[in-house]
Amino acid sequence: xxxxxxxxxxxxxxxxxxxxxxxxxxxxxxxxxxxxxxxxxxxxxxxxxxxxxxxxxxxxxxxxxxxxxxxxxxxxxxxxxxxxxxxxxxxxxxxxxxxxxxxxxxxxxxxxxxxxxxxxxxxxxxxxxxxxxxxxxxxxxxxxxxxxxxxxxxxxxxxxxxxxxxxxxxxxxxxxxxxxxxxxxxxxxxxxxxxxxxxxxxxxxxxxxxxxxxxxxxxxxxxxxxxxxxxxxxxxxxxxxxxxxxxxxxxxxxxxxxxx
Numbered sequence: 001x002x003x004x005x006x007x008x009x010x011x012x013x014x015x016x017x018x019x020x021x022x023x024x025x026x027x028x029x030x031x032x033x034x035x036x037x038x039x040x041x042x043x044x045x046x047x048x049x050x051x052x053x054x055x056x057x058x059x060x061x062x063x064x065x066x067x068x069x070x071x072x073x074x075x076x077x078x079x080x081x082x083x084x085x086x087x088x089x090x091x092x093x094x095x096x097x098x099x100x101x102x103x104x105x106x107x108x109x110x111x112x113x114x115x116x117x118x119x120x121x122x123x124x125x126x127x128x129x130x131x132x133x134x135x136x137x138x139x140x141x142x143x144x145x146x147x148x149x150x151x152x153x154x155x156x157x158x159x160x161x162x163x164x165x166x167x168x169x170x171x172x173x174x175x176x177x178x179x180x181x182x183x184x185x186x187x188x189x190x191x192x193x194x195x196x197x198x199x200x201x202x203x204x205x206x207x208x209x210x211x212x213x214x215x216x217x218x219x220x221x222x223x224x225x226x227x228x229x230x231x232x233x234x235x236x237x238x239x240x241x242x243x244x245x246x247x248x249x250x251x252x253x254x255x256x257x258x259x260x
Contacts, residue, residue, distance in 0.1 A: 140169030
């Protein structure tokens with residue numbers, strides 16, 4: 001008896017499912033979006049350093065449901081990507097506009113863009129851009145240090161520091177130094193700005209920073225303004241600590257046995 005009831009129930013369930021399928025009750029669950037790119041790679045060819053070429057990757061929703069674009073990520077900050085539409089109807093197209101900032105790059109460069117969507121068969125698509133970045137002759141500044149610690153200073157002292165400026169480029173380097181209450185020397189002589197450094201050469205820059213009335217920590221930034229197209233402005237940190245003469249006497253009394 002139970003066997004007959006189960007058989008009848010199974011037959012009835014199969015019938016209901018067949019009717020539901022035939023009437024399209026489950027048809028909507030079969031619909032899904034499908035993202036298809038016209039091409040997934042772009043070669044910009046030879047470009048000059050500093051150029052910012054752009055390109056639009058075109059895609060189409062070849063599915064039968066609305067395509068929703070999620071995150072669009074890039075492999076580095078030098079590449080920007082923007083999607084035209086977040087939702088694309090079936091049969092419609094959209095695009096991902098990509099811009100590559102070649103500043104600071106040279107030679108063969110490859111960058112990636114990652115596009116996420118609700119396409120179940122391709123939830124994350126990888127796009128690629130390549131370029132051959134040509135670097136024209138130019139000056140290139142380099143410092144032998146980017147930070148200087150003067151240590152302990154006594155009130156009324158000046159802070160003295162030095163830095164070697166190198167030109168690693170192919171053209172003449174020109175630069176100026178800026179720091180309030182400071183004077184500068186170049187190879188031991190008063191500086192005349194702009195200072196010029198031939199390709200492949202280097203010079204020593206000295207700085208004397210007056211610190212009248214100051215007590216406690218010193219944190220200053222010495223700026224270099226240059227004609228280097230990649231480093232038009234760079235800085236060097238100047239640090240130290242100023243104590244009063246009374247504080248110095250106390251320190252001497254406290255540590256005089258160690259000093260001996």
